[in-house]
Amino acid sequence: MARDDRTAVVLAGGRSTRFEGGDKLLADLAGEPLVRRTVMRLAPVVGTVVVNCRADQRDPLAAALDGLDVSFAVDPEPDTGPMAGIRTGLRAAPTAFAVVVAGDMPFVDPGLVEHLFDRIGGHDAAVPRIDGWFQTTQAAYRAGRMADACDRALARGDSKILAPLEELDWTVIEEATLRGHGWLDSFENVNTRTELAAAAERLHGP
Numbered sequence: 399m400a401r402d403d404r405t406a407v408v409l410a411g412g413r414s415t416r417f418e419g420g421d422k423l424l425a426d427l428a429g430e431p432l433v434r435r436t437v438m439r440l441a442p443v444v445g446t447v448v449v450n451c452r453a454d455q456r457d458p459l460a461a462a463l464d465g466l467d468v469s470f471a472v473d474p475e476p477d478t479g480p481m482a483g484i485r486t487g488l489r490a491a492p493t494a495f496a497v498v499v500a501g502d503m504p505f506v507d508p509g510l511v512e513h514l515f516d517r518i519g520g521h522d523a524a525v526p527r528i529d530g531w532f533q534t535t536q537a538a539y540r541a542g543r544m545a546d547a548c549d550r551a552l553a554r555g556d557s558k559i560l561a562p563l564e565e566l567d568w569t570v571i572e573e574a575t576l577r578g579h580g581w582l583d584s585f586e587n588v589n590t591r592t593e594l595a596a597a598a599e600r601l602h603g604p
């Protein structure tokens with residue numbers, strides 16, 4: 399799949415409650431806002447970056463992402479959960495296929511992103527599994543079919559992130575594959591101030 403045929407949807411619509419004070423995505427991570435690091439990892443391998451967020455986050459996120467080529471997809475209703483955000487972001491994707499990446503994953507590996515696009519093939523989704531957990535916020539989707547399945551799940555009141563996948567044809571990227579390529583670090587995410595400090599240490603040393 400050519401770069402211009404790929405979109406990255408970056409999820410930013412959460413409340414950062416475990417972070418205690420402020421939007422974690424705007425927090426400084428070794429000299430850059432956290433979300434900026436995530437977007438900069440994705441930009442080389444996709445043609446379009448869509449940031450999903452609430453209306454009130456748009457201006458501060460745009461400032462944090464100043465100079466990067468991104469568009470925004472605002473949830474019609476805030477605080478409706480990550481799966482609703484996936485739906486909003488995928489609806490705004492201009493391409494048939496998109497990866498979804500949580501904005502708090504600053505170590506997302508561009509090689510893994512390319513692998514996800516290669517592996518989705520004729521499927522509706524390609525989802526990594528680590529320790530038995532499906533990594534739906536670092537996965538590739540056939541945008542229209544996944545967004546439709548999210549709409550149906552939300553309409554029946556099911557906001558579980560796996561609900562839309564149950565009616566789709568999806569393939570699993572197994573942990574052994576991820577480990578073999580050195581991609582397990584790609585899934586590290588920042589929830590707390592302690593995790594932010596650990597991420598900064600990884601980037602710059604203590």
Ligand SMILES: Nc1nc2c(ncn2[C@@H]2O[C@H](COP(=O)(O)OP(=O)(O)OP(=O)(O)O)[C@@H](O)[C@H]2O)c(=O)[nH]1
Binds near residue numbers: 482501
């Ligand atoms: N659109 C949208 N995205 C969300 C929502 N809740 C979480 N997310 C996103 O989903 C991803 C994973 O969520 P979490 O790691 O729990 O982030 P969070 O909800 O901001 O943080 P906590 O409040 O500590 O759980 C992040 O990229 C969030 O921005 C939501 O209600 N709507």
Ligand SMILES: [Mg+2]
Binds near residue numbers: 413
């Ligand atoms: Mg949360």
